[in-house]
Amino acid sequence: MSLNEAKLNDLLIVKGIKAGRKAYRRLVSLGINVGDRIRVLHSAPFGGAILVEDLDSGIKVALGQGLARKIIVEHAQHN
């Protein structure tokens, strides 16, 4: 599924980033890499931006819906 469909606080794994060159670069530079464990902490009102925490690089990033749609995630295995 894409990140914009994810439920708040679910533990996810980034499977792919289908963004354009520029957006891709900005995402990986900020620390969102394929394979990272992430979760959505908050979403802004009226279908606005989402706040994502990357547990591997320890950062928080706000992402617009357009970009969230381009990040492919999968539920992490519960252990």
Place this chain on the structure above:
Amino acid sequence: MHSTIKVALIGQPNCGKSTFFNQLVGYRAQTSNFPGTTVEFLKAEVTYGDSKFEIIDLPGIYSLLGEEPAEKVTLKYILNNEIDVIVNVVDSSVLSRSLELTVEIASLRIPMILVLNMLDEAEKKGIKIDTEALKQRLGVEVIKTIAVQGKGVDQVVKSLKNARIPTNLLSVPFDDEVEKELKKVVEKIRIKHPEISEETSRILAIADLEGQLGIVSEGELIELKKIFMRSLGEKSPWLIMHHEKHKIAMELFEESAQIVHKEMGKSIDYVLDSVLMTPFFGPILALIILLLTFFIVQRIGTYLGPLLAAPFEFLNQQLKNLNSTGLSPVLLQSILDGLRSGVEIVFPYFIPFIFFISILEDIGYLPRLAFLLDHFLHSIGLHGKSVVPLILGLGCNVPAVFSSRIIESERERITTAFLIPLVPCSARLSIIFALSTLFLGPWFSFFLLVLDIFVIAILAKLISVFFKSELTDFILEIPPYRVPTLKSLSGKVWFKLKDFIGFALPVIIAGSIVLSLLQYFNIDAIINNALSIFTEGILELKSELGVVLIFGILRKELALIMASEALHTPVQMLNSVLSTGQIAKFVVFITFYTPCLSTILALWKETGIKWTLLQIFLSLTVATLLALLTGILFSL
């Protein structure tokens, strides 16, 4: 080695580099602003012991190889200046990502020191760092610091002279064809800059392939890209380098850091965010925070104003007692009036305002506001990041216009810069607050600010028609909350105060003198007559205000004191010569009309002459229409 040792601070955005810089140079050094073409960097000369150092604070960057304006500034600096030591400042609380830049810097093979800053925040997150492991792998001095508290800074100073050339961990050989082409670019760099090492040149060459440094021509670049496509496919050298440095950084992190405990959902950040960032409470609290700021500033201002008036009342009386005639008492009076307007009317609102805006800035609230408002701003053709320049505009429009550079895409950057002059700066806020408190009631200023938000939204939507390009995606790192330190807050207030006393106040006094001279020689009448069609005919104000509106373009602070001088009435008694409706119209017009000269120049530099002229035209139109509307409302 040359006499002065050049030390460049390089680090990722928000790693506490500027705080570190201030700690390094302390108050011994004069810091100066060097506005680059796109981003600024600071420079200071300091002496420690018997060595002289030049410390350069380069803008925060995520990578040496990126394509952002800040990265370009850093690369150009490395290319054109012989740096003796790089101090790589790292935010220890996001160590793994920060090390990606470190790995890149190390591959430059310029003597360096690694500074693990924000150690307290790393500890809070449960990250324990073993500096020995990092020292071993990178072959350089690694020092732990907490720059905000000044901890570890001395040790960095002591180590500056012992900086060592780091071990290059990032050696990515491309295939032969690519290497051959890269070598040609490297040779080009080394012919022009023989002092730059082979390793540094290689990184610069790869960066140049992103079109960063202009070493190879546009035509050659297209050719090179074709060659790379052929041998690397979709993968650019940048991407290959990124994957490699990410891998190395993760390895380094795993070897040197340990996560002792990680209690999720319990830290203060999570608690605060779970209130401030939620869809319902978030926007409501944002509104309350902003209104509260305005309310408190207005209260402080109305309290401080009269207190500061007393000495001027006394001096005024002394001047009247002199009973002399001629030009000199007129000049003395005008100097006194100018000084008084600055101290009594602008100062009481200006300073508290800067203080509160700085608190919001330092705490880390502005990026969160950007998160909350991105959707709304997007719908009117702006960007979540537009929040920061727009809010800073409340302090002063000029730096706000420059700060619109944080928005990467052309479209939203220009729109934001274009709209900033409509944000009432503290000079105009002082006039709004002062006149509202005196004659119109505090609610008037509240309604005016709400109206202002609507005007900005409508104009944003209107000018979005001019743009064909798509809106860009919103990505913004949200920093942790930080307790603002008194040092940083007082520093920011002090810089503004210095600027106010050194620049604004003299202009206000000069303006006051010029106006009194114009009056003394009856020249003001000519200007007033020429403008009377507008001031009296359209706005139905007094013709004496014509000259005032002209001066207001120089500095908005001038408008109120000039009005009082032109009408020969103290500010507190303006209602004896103007009706309440006229005062309201005056306030509304001043709020929206032509930006001040400094803002016009800033806007010109940032957006070009076309947008600047359009802004002047639009703001005059909006101001006139709204003033007329206010007049109608007050006559009901």
